[in-house]
Amino acid sequence: MLMTGGVQNITVTPEDDGVRLDKWFKKYYPGLTFGRLQKLLRTGQVRVEGVKTKEPGLRLVAGQSVRVPPLDREKDVKPAHEVSKQRVTREEAAAIRSWVLHQDDHIIILNKPAGLAVQGGSGTKQHVDGMLSALKDGMMDKPRLVHRLDKDTSGILVLARTQKVAQVLTAAFRTKDVRKAYWGIVVGVPPLAQGRVDLPLNKSHSKSGERMVVDELEGKRAVTLFKIIDQAGRRAAWLEMEPVTGRTHQLRVHMLAIGNPILGDGKYGGEEAFLPGAEVAKQLHLHARSIRFTHPAGGVFEITAPMPDHMKATWAYLGFDESSAPPPFEDDVE
Incomplete structure (x- = not known):
């Protein structure tokens, strides 16, 4: 039997947190039939965190290690995880x-x-x-x-x-125990100096690919807080944004929904996400600036990350002074 390189121990990613074990195998080993997976489980060849399991419905947790036994290369497609090895x-x-x-x-x-x-x-x-x-x-x-x-x-x-x-x-x-503050520049200026966007989001599939959209009927709740730190006339504004929930592309879709796409976000804002004639990079201007959470060893941990060069250049071009920004997390999340 041809093997994929012996036993592999693969870490469950945040994307797969809460996914059933059988669905996880289906996603990354699409050639592995459910019957064959059941046999691997019965014989103790699949283990989660070193423990044998016979439950295909076991919910995985991000960070756990899954033991994958040697598989037949002719039957089982090379797993996506091998790219990370x-x-x-x-x-x-x-x-x-x-x-x-x-x-x-x-x-x-x-x-x-x-x-x-x-x-x-x-x-x-x-x-x-x-x-x-x-x-x-x-x-x-x-x-x-x-x-x-x-x-x-x-x-x-x-x-x-x-x-x-x-x-x-x-x-x-998954909870409000972690607070994240993002810096970004949006095209135009929001009507409020600070506000709250509460719009549910859902995935939409089309020929152009997968996108997140506002979906009032079937979307998952998504909440974003924002405040204007500075603005360049009515042309652009520097925002601090705090995602209360953590949906995919949440900040990008929410800012577009209020009429102010994030600068450089052509995927969602199209041509409206750029400043005609401005000498700024055509990259996305969105930066995970600060974070605060309870450190695993105890106490509150908070840290701030410097902006990338393309954003520093745009700040200078628009006349923004990053030292003028107020400290993050000044207000309690509702």
Whole structure:
């Protein structure tokens, strides 16, 4: 029998938090039949966190490790996870280490650059998940993702250094225990100096790809708080945005919904997301600036990430002074 390279131990990603074990296998090993999976479970060849399980309906938790036995390459499609098992080059290792803002025995905080995906996928050769082994630093396992950022969004990305910490932080990200503040520039100026967007979001599929849309009937509740820090006339405004919920592309869709697309967000705003004649980068101007949460070792942890170069240049072009911004999280979330 041909093998895919022996036993694999694969970390459950934040995207798959709460997914049934059988659905997880269906997603990443589409050639594996349900009957064959049941046999692997009955014979103890599949394990979650080192424990044998016979329950195909077991709900997985982000950060857990799933033991996948050797599979027949002729029957089982090469798993998507193998893309994250690529060898880290010396240049990649140096790069990801340079993004570290904070590191202790429990967590690592990265300042992710814009344009780099957090996880692998179709056509994605380089991503944060594939570089994490460079940050093991004496630990048995590589750090684990506990949340995500869009590829084109820069800023704070939290990593857990152990499976136990990953479970704690993943649960915290589902609630208001983690507060995140984003900086962005929007085209035009919102009608209110500060406000709350409460519009449900849902996925929409079309020939042009998958998008998030406002869906009052079947969407999941999504809430965003925002306030204007400064503005360039009526042309553009610098906002601080706080996602109370954590839906995919939430800030981008919500800002578009109130008539102020985020600068450079051609995917959602089209031509309206750009400033004609302005000498600014045509990249997305959205940055995960600050985060606050309870540290796994106790106490409140808060950190701020410097903006990427393209956003610093736009701030200067529009006459914004980042030192004039008020501290994040001044107000309690409702």
